[in-house]
Amino acid sequence: MEKKPLYHFLPGSKLLSFGTVGCNFDCAFCQNYTTTQVNKNASSLDWVINRYSQKITPKDLVDLALSQKAAGIAYTYNEPAVFVEFARDTAKIAKRHGLKNVYVSNGFESPEAFEYMHGLIDAVNVDLKSFRPEFYLTVCKARLEPVLENIRSFFTAGIHTEITTLLIPGENDSPPELTDIASFIRSVSPDIPWHISAFFPAYRLTDIPPTSYSSMLSAYRIGQKAGLRYIYLGNVRDPQKSATYCPGCGQTLIDRQTYRTSLKNFSPDSGTCPRCGEEIAGVWH
Numbered sequence: 027m028e029k030k031p032l033y034h035f036l037p038g039s040k041l042l043s044f045g046t047v048g049c050n051f052d053c054a055f056c057q058n059y060t061t062t063q064v065n066k067n068a069s070s071l072d073w074v075i076n077r078y079s080q081k082i083t084p085k086d087l088v089d090l091a092l093s094q095k096a097a098g099i100a101y102t103y104n105e106p107a108v109f110v111e112f113a114r115d116t117a118k119i120a121k122r123h124g125l126k127n128v129y130v131s132n133g134f135e136s137p138e139a140f141e142y143m144h145g146l147i148d149a150v151n152v153d154l155k156s157f158r159p160e161f162y163l164t165v166c167k168a169r170l171e172p173v174l175e176n177i178r179s180f181f182t183a184g185i186h187t188e189i190t191t192l193l194i195p196g197e198n199d200s201p202p203e204l205t206d207i208a209s210f211i212r213s214v215s216p217d218i219p220w221h222i223s224a225f226f227p228a229y230r231l232t233d234i235p236p237t238s239y240s241s242m243l244s245a246y247r248i249g250q251k252a253g254l255r256y257i258y259l260g261n262v263r264d265p266q267k268s269a270t271y272c273p274g275c276g277q278t279l280i281d282r283q284t285y286r287t288s289l290k291n292f293s294p295d296s297g298t299c300p301r302c303g304e305e306i307a308g309v310w311h
């Protein structure tokens with residue numbers, strides 16, 4: 027669950043993750059480009075299909091998740107909207123068996139694709155990659171506005187929502203842009219966790235260095251200043267910045283060390299801080 031990343035949803039539980047090929051974005055920095063972009067080249071698609079793919083039905087996936095004692099299924103690695111029919115068939119069977127459905131999304135779903143999954147998604151992590159329309163247009167070959175709309179829609183539909191921003195040096199890490207991103211999240215809800223993730227060179231962005239720790243820290247502080255209550259640094263080793271603190275009294279509630287999660291002073295049954303009684307937003311049990 028933490029690897030998605032979802033930090034405020036059934037902490038420490040197992041998920042069965044799966045994806046297909048293709049994406050409705052073409053991000054220059056895609057970390058999964060060997061599968062997300064492969065269908066744009068017929069010969070490499072054949073290669074991937076022959077080498078890696080397997081035929082699997084929605085029921086097979088659910089059976090596999092149940093046999094692995096997973097809490098749910100994650101639709102991830104590539105944008106689930108591109109296989110929304112398969113996602114829906116799987117999610118319906120999963121739900122009947124008490125499994126949770128977790129979407130990891132770029133937020134670029136049409137209203138029809140969003141409605142098609144109505145009542146089936148329990149939690150989502152949406153990438154908010156920038157706050158500039160021209161970044162979405164030129165770097166991702168996509169549009170910003172539908173992503174913002176869908177983040178609002180996911181949240182107001184009662185789906186547990188967390189946001190991830192990959193911090194790319196010189197591309198989307200200016201303080202004004204990060205302030206805009208954090209303020210937008212705050213305007214939807216200050217309780218939405220914001221994951222700031224370090225960039226590593228990939229795909230077409232191989233001439234940009236990895237994100238520095240000081241830049242990560244500065245984004246973290248911008249999130250705090252904007253009034254977000256839960257901010258996390260990802261892809262860097264800093265247990266202090268991946269722990270959950272009580273926004274009321276500052277008490278450490280959940281510790282995370284490279285995907286080992288320990289509920290230090292936190293009882294998931296109550297979902298509140300044991301020291302000051304503050305309610306901690308999330309789905310804890």
Ligand SMILES: [Zn+2]
Pocket residue numbers: 272273274275276277299300301302303304
């Ligand atoms: Zn507290």
